[in-house]
Amino acid sequence: MTHPHARTRRAAFAATAVAGALAVTLTGCGGTTKDDSSGDANAKTSDAKADPDAPLKEGLKVAFLPKQINNPYSKIVNKAGIEAAEEYKGTGKEVGPSDAKASSQVSYINTLIQQRQDAILIAANDPKAVCGPLKQAMKQDIKVVAYDSDTSKDCRQMFINQASxxxxxxxxxxxxxxxxxxxxxxxxxxxxxxxxxxxxxxxxxxxxxxxxxxxxxxxxxxxxxxxxxxxxxxxxxxxxxxxxxxxxxxxxxxxxxxxxxxxxxxxxxxxxxxxxxxxxxxxxxxxxxxxxxxxxxxWNPEELGYLGSYAAAALASGQITGAEGEKFKAGKLGEYEIGKDGEVILGPPTVFDKKNIDDFDF
Structure with missing residues (x-):
C-alpha cells in the first residue's frame, strides 16, 4: 500500500536534499563472526569509500530489531522492510524483546552478530545501552541502521528518521x-x-x-x-x-x-x-x-520500513558509507540524500481526521 501523498512528499524532500532535520533474555553469544580482515568498519566514513555505481548485492541478510516485538506499529514497519528485502533478492526478519526496557535489546544484537547478518536495523529503546554490542557488530563489518528511535551517533552508520x-x-x-x-x-x-x-x-x-x-x-x-x-x-x-x-x-x-x-x-x-x-x-x-x-x-510506517531496508542494503553493498551528501535509491520511493550525522528523513507527517481517514489502510 502506497501513501496517497507519498509522491508529493518525496518530491518535496528531493527538492530540499533531504537534509537532516523525520518497540527474553538469551545467553551472551560468542562463536563465529564476520571476517573483519577489511579493518574496523566503525571508521564509518573516514576510511570507507562509497561506490555509487556498485550494484545491490544479492542474498543480503537484514534483521529488524524493534523496541518490542509485539508493538502493532513496529509490525507494520518491519513487515514492509522485510518485503523490501525480497525486492532486492535478500532476506529479512524481525527479532526482539517482548518488553521495552533499556537493556532488553542487547542479547538480540549479540545473537545477530553470531548469525552473520549483513545489516541490523534497530529502533533503540535507549541511545547508549545498545552501543557496546552495536560497535562490535560494526567491527565485524555488519552495517547498523537506526530507524524510528536513534542510538548515539557513533553506534550506527545511519539513522532513518520518520520526519523532522x-x-x-x-x-x-x-x-x-x-x-x-x-x-x-x-x-x-x-x-x-x-x-x-x-x-x-x-x-x-x-x-x-x-x-x-x-x-x-x-x-x-x-x-x-x-x-x-x-x-x-x-x-x-x-x-x-x-x-x-x-x-x-x-x-x-x-x-x-x-x-x-x-x-x-x-x-x-x-x-x-x-x-x-x-x-x-x-x-x-x-x-x-x-x-x-x-x-x-x-508518517507512513510502511514507507519507513521500506526506506530503512534499502538504506541497509546500500550500505552493505558499498554504494554508500553513511556520509553526508551521499545519495542512494530506495526502490519505488526514489532517491534520497544523506544529511548531517548520517540522518535521512522520510517525509512530513500527515494529519488524519474524519475527512481522510478512510483513504488509508495501515
Whole structure:
C-alpha cells in the first residue's frame, strides 16, 4: 500500500536534499563472526569509500530489531522492510524483546552478530545501552541502521528518521492548541523514559509552548506507559484523576494514543477531554468515527520500513558509507540524500481526521 501523498512528499524532500532535520533474555553469544580482515568498519566514513555505481548485492541478510516485538506499529514497519528485502533478492526478519526496557535489546544484537547478518536495523529503546554490542557488530563489518528511535551517533552508520523531529514535536502542540482554543491544562503520555525519539519530540513540544501564543496553556504532567497498552491505559486514567481540570492528553506514541482514546471513549470525559498525538489510521479509526478523537498525525510506517531496508542494503553493498551528501535509491520511493550525522528523513507527517481517514489502510 502506497501513501496517497507519498509522491508529493518525496518530491518535496528531493527538492530540499533531504537534509537532516523525520518497540527474553538469551545467553551472551560468542562463536563465529564476520571476517573483519577489511579493518574496523566503525571508521564509518573516514576510511570507507562509497561506490555509487556498485550494484545491490544479492542474498543480503537484514534483521529488524524493534523496541518490542509485539508493538502493532513496529509490525507494520518491519513487515514492509522485510518485503523490501525480497525486492532486492535478500532476506529479512524481525527479532526482539517482548518488553521495552533499556537493556532488553542487547542479547538480540549479540545473537545477530553470531548469525552473520549483513545489516541490523534497530529502533533503540535507549541511545547508549545498545552501543557496546552495536560497535562490535560494526567491527565485524555488519552495517547498523537506526530507524524510528536513534542510538548515539557513533553506534550506527545511519539513522532513518520518520520526519523532522522538530516538525513532529512542534506540530503536536500547534494542533492540540487549536483544539484547546489556546488555553487550559494539557499532559503528555509518552512511551519509555529513555526513548530517544519521544524525548526529542517532547523537548520541541516544550520549546513550542514557550511562544507567546501559548501563554494561557500549561503542561501539567508527563507520564510513561512504556509502550504497553494496559499501563498506558492506567496512566491515562491516572492523569485525568490527578488533574481534574485537564483539557487535553497528547500522546506521541501509537500505543499510548490508542490506550488514552479507549479510556476516554468509555468515560464521562468523552467530548470534554481532547486526545491527540501519533497513531495509525487502522488503530484510531473507530475513535475518530465515534467522536472521541478529532485528529492525530503520523508518517507512513510502511514507507519507513521500506526506506530503512534499502538504506541497509546500500550500505552493505558499498554504494554508500553513511556520509553526508551521499545519495542512494530506495526502490519505488526514489532517491534520497544523506544529511548531517548520517540522518535521512522520510517525509512530513500527515494529519488524519474524519475527512481522510478512510483513504488509508495501515
Amino acid at each position: 523531529s522538530e516538525e513532529i514535536g512542534r506540530s503536536q502542540i500547534q494542533h492540540v492548541a487549536k483544539q484547546m482554543d489556546y488555553k487550559g491544562e494539557l499532559a503528555i503520555l509518552s512511551a519509555t523514559q529513555n526513548a530517544t525519539n519521544q524525548n526529542t519530540w517532547i523537548e520541541y513540544m516544550k520549546k513550542e509552548l514557550k511562544k507567546p501564543e501559548y501563554k494561557d496553556m500549561k503542561l501539567v504532567d508527563t507520564r510513561y506507559g512504556n509502550d504497553d497498552d494496559q499501563k498506558s491505559f492506567q496512566e491515562a486514567q491516572g492523569l485525568l484523576k490527578s488533574h481534574p481540570k485537564l483539557k487535553a492528553i497528547v500522546s506521541p506514541t501509537t500505543v499510548g494514543i490508542a490506550a488514552a482514546a479507549r479510556y476516554v471513549s468509555s468515560s464521562s470525559y468523552k467530548g470534554k477531554v481532547i486526545v491527540n498525538g501519533l497513531g495509525t489510521p487502522n488503530q484510531m479509526r473507530k475513535y475518530i468515527k465515534d467522536g472521541t478523537v478529532e485528529q492525530f498525525s503520523l
